[in-house]
Amino acid sequence: MITEDQSATISFLNDALPQDGQPVEVIETHISRIFLAGDRAYKMKRAVKLPYADFSSAEKRLATCRKEVELNTPTAPGIYLGVRTITLEKDGGLALDGQGTLHDALVEMRRFDQSLLLDHIATSGGLTSSMMTSLARAIVGFHRLAPVVSANGGAVSMAAVLKVNKAGFATSHVFSAKEIEELTGAFERHLARLAQLLDRRGLAGKVRRCHGDLHLRNIFLLDGEPCLFDCIEFNDQIATTDILYDLAFLLMDLWHRGHPEFANLVMNRYLDETDEDDGFAALPFFIAVRAAVRAHVIATQAEDAGDRAAMLTDEARSYFQLARSLLHRVPGQLVALGGLSGSGKTTLAEVLASRIGLAPGARIIESDRIRKAMHGVPAETRLPKAAYRPEVSTKVYQEMAWRARLILAEGNSAVADAVFDKPVHRRMIEEAAEEGHHPFSAFWLEADPALLWQRVAARIGSPSDATVDILAHQLAHETGDVAWPRLDATQPAERLAEEIMLRIKVKVLEPIPCQPADCSS
Numbered sequence: 001m002i003t004e005d006q007s008a009t010i011s012f013l014n015d016a017l018p019q020d021g022q023p024v025e026v027i028e029t030h031i032s033r034i035f036l037a038g039d040r041a042y043k044m045k046r047a048v049k050l051p052y053a054d055f056s057s058a059e060k061r062l063a064t065c066r067k068e069v070e071l072n073t074p075t076a077p078g079i080y081l082g083v084r085t086i087t088l089e090k091d092g093g094l095a096l097d098g099q100g101t102l103h104d105a106l107v108e109m110r111r112f113d114q115s116l117l118l119d120h121i122a123t124s125g126g127l128t129s130s131m132m133t134s135l136a137r138a139i140v141g142f143h144r145l146a147p148v149v150s151a152n153g154g155a156v157s158m159a160a161v162l163k164v165n166k167a168g169f170a171t172s173h174v175f176s177a178k179e180i181e182e183l184t185g186a187f188e189r190h191l192a193r194l195a196q197l198l199d200r201r202g203l204a205g206k207v208r209r210c211h212g213d214l215h216l217r218n219i220f221l222l223d224g225e226p227c228l229f230d231c232i233e234f235n236d237q238i239a240t241t242d243i244l245y246d247l248a249f250l251l252m253d254l255w256h257r258g259h260p261e262f263a264n265l266v267m268n269r270y271l272d273e274t275d276e277d278d279g280f281a282a283l284p285f286f287i288a289v290r291a292a293v294r295a296h297v298i299a300t301q302a303e304d305a306g307d308r309a310a311m312l313t314d315e316a317r318s319y320f321q322l323a324r325s326l327l328h329r330v331p332g333q334l335v336a337l338g339g340l341s342g343s344g345k346t347t348l349a350e351v352l353a354s355r356i357g358l359a360p361g362a363r364i365i366e367s368d369r370i371r372k373a374m375h376g377v378p379a380e381t382r383l384p385k386a387a388y389r390p391e392v393s394t395k396v397y398q399e400m401a402w403r404a405r406l407i408l409a410e411g412n413s414a415v416a417d418a419v420f421d422k423p424v425h426r427r428m429i430e431e432a433a434e435e436g437h438h439p440f441s442a443f444w445l446e447a448d449p450a451l452l453w454q455r456v457a458a459r460i461g462s463p464s465d466a467t468v469d470i471l472a473h474q475l476a477h478e479t480g481d482v483a484w485p486r487l488d489a490t491q492p493a494e495r496l497a498e499e500i501m502l503r504i505k506v507k508v509l510e511p512i513p514c515q516p517a518d519c520s521s
Contacts, residue, residue: 006047009086009104012094017042031055031234036111042084043068043107045234053234062105068233069107075142076222076229081108112220119216122257129350132262135219135226136269139250142228143243143274146208154198154207154242155191161289162187168296172303174316175295183292183320186327190285201242201279210246212239215253244279248286255359256291256322264354264361272369272379277403281410284358288326295319322359330357332411334404334433335504338420338482339445340474341466342452343489344496348445349417351493355501357413365403367418368463371396379463388465397425404432420444423480441504444482445496447489449475 010033014024017037025036031053035042045064049056055064065083073080084106087098094103114120118135121127162184169180191198201207211218212232219226232239247270254263271277295316302312335356337345346366354361372379374396375387386392400416407414420426426442433440449471456471485503487496 006044006104009044009094012086013042013044013106016094016096035106039111040081041109041111043109044104052238055234058102058104062102064234065105065107071231071233072229074145075138075231076220076227079110079112079222079227079229081110084108112222116221117217118219118221118226119253121221122216122254122259127259127262129262129265131221131226132265133269135250136266137273138226138228139214139247139266140270140273142211143208143246146210146243148205149207149209149236149240150202154202155195157202157207157241158191158198158245158289161293162191165289165292165296168293168300171296172299172316174299174302174313175320179320183324183327186324187289187292190288190327194282194285197279197282198242201244201282206244206276206279207240207242209236210239210241210243212241212246214246214249216250216257219250242279242282242286244276244283245286245289248283249290251283251360252287252290252294252322255287256294256319260354260359260361261351263359265350267360268350268353268364271363272373277363277406280363280407281412283360284326287359288323291319291323291326295323326358328358329411330413331439332357332408332413333439333441333504334408334414334416334429335362335500336416336418336420336426336429336440336442336484337445338418338426338442338484339489340419340421340452341464341471342455343445343447344455344493345417345419345445346462346464348493348496349415352497352500353415355497356415356504362413362415363403363407365400365407365414365416366463367396367400368465370399370403372463374399380461382465388470393425397428401428401432404429405435408433408436408438419474421474421477421479426482426484439504441500442484443500444484444486445489446486451490 010026013035017024017035018040020038022038027034027036031046031048031050033044033046035044043065045055045061047055047061055061062083062085069080069083085097085102086104086106087095087100088103089095089098089100115124118127165187166180166184169175169183210231211228212235213230214228218230219228221227247267251263251267254260254266267283271280298312298319299316302309302316305312333356335352337349337352339345346368349364349366352362353364356362369379371383371387371392372381374392375383377383397418400418404414404416416429418425418429420429430440430442452471453468456466456468459466487499489496
């Protein structure tokens with residue numbers, strides 16, 4: 001409800017803000033009003049007091065505005081311009097930055113084209129792999145600077161989120177009591193299974209003051225680069241999470257919008273640049289929690305939505321179903337892709353990985369990226385010939401096998417991408433799956449040397465350092481008896497991925513087993 005004081009403020013702003021000959025446009029949200037005036041946007045907090053946000057006094061609204069500018073300026077330079085005050089003057093009138101007493105406050109921002117928001121770009125089909133790679137790196141940079149709030153375990157904070165979710169579902173009639181009870185129970189059992197992992201991550205400083213609202217609508221392109229903005233500034237507790245739970249909001253948004261390949265790509269690029277692989281096993285759970293939050297928030301909105309109620313109900317149910325589908329166990333498996341340089345292994349791996357396992361899909365173990373990481377350089381940096389000596393390559397393949405073992409041991413899936421031209425290297429990756437009796441599939445991509453030559457010569461900005469000379473060396477040496485099924489590398493990656501999915505073992509969804517105390521018999 002608009003208070004009397006803020007009604008007067010709205011009228012004042014409609015006249016006082018610079019308009020450039022156009023009327024002021026007002027966008028309403030549940031906790032803010034945004035005034036679009038000329039080349040500026042001004043955000044005013046609603047005079048409300050909610051369980052998660054207290055804007056009940058002008059002083060509190062001013063403090064929150066200052067905090068919003070402070071937190072968002074580093075990630076969106078040039079957008080957050082400062083805080084403006086609205087003062088009550090001696091004559092009883094209102095003024096911008098006047099001499100009177102504080103009446104309200106505004107965040108002043110530089111207005112930007114709304115088509116640059118990533119949710120608009122996603123809707124228009126404009127998302128690209130390079131954009132997602134840049135976005136992953138931006139989030140990595142943000143999380144590295146995010147302050148560690150405490151060394152407490154992470155399971156307690158996630159239990160608090162589940163408690164809020166349970167209460168949130170009770171605020172609407174969209175879901176039955178049985179549905180809510182089953183989902184809540186599945187969440188609690190899943191959390192119990194992950195509790196030690198989450199606590200270890202908390203003790204390792206992975207619980208930080210994060211963005212808190214990291215979805216596509218809160219990311220925009222600034223000079224062509226993805227920038228994060230509009231983080232949660234009004235509640236430190238909500239924004240204090242495991243950094244992978246922060247990332248999970250974006251992964252969930254991409255997955256739910258029908259872009260699983262980009263969700264998988266962002267996840268893999270993020271993990272490539274960090275030491276967060278230990279948290280990979282928790283990502284399906286984190287994504288499920290994020291989906292559940294969206295489900296109950298939208299379900300509550302549907303209660304009083306009038307003509308829009310049916311649409312919102314369907315949307316809430318789609319998020320609910322996503323959350324429910326992720327609270328299962330899918331047996332982990334390892335898929336290896338081999339072939340000479342230019343055969344399209346990496347492209348195929350990126351298409352295939354999102355189709356294996358639960359969201360966000362399989363972890364890609366890529367030899368080129370591992371080699372670059374071992375030498376401490378970015379993936380696009382070209383290494384000297386010495387980095388490709390046989391003994392170095394052996395270490396790369398050993399590292400790939402070691403990573404595969406760890407991923408499989410946690411019940412997760414991986415796609416291993418390398419040339420695998422030597423029998424000993426193929427045997428290493430096979431043994432990684434055999435030791436734990438995990439499902440393993442391997443495929444060899446082959447094509448005419450002329451096509452391989454053409455592809456390698458045309459590469460730009462790839463993690464692979466392979467040149468036509470290296471390809472010539474590969475072609476001149478025997479690969480041994482490759483027993484892996486062969487695929488026609490001239491086929492599109494989408495078609496090859498479909499063929500592989502038909503050949504590998506079909507995933508079987510298994511409910512998370514209940515704990516003894518939860519079982520009725």
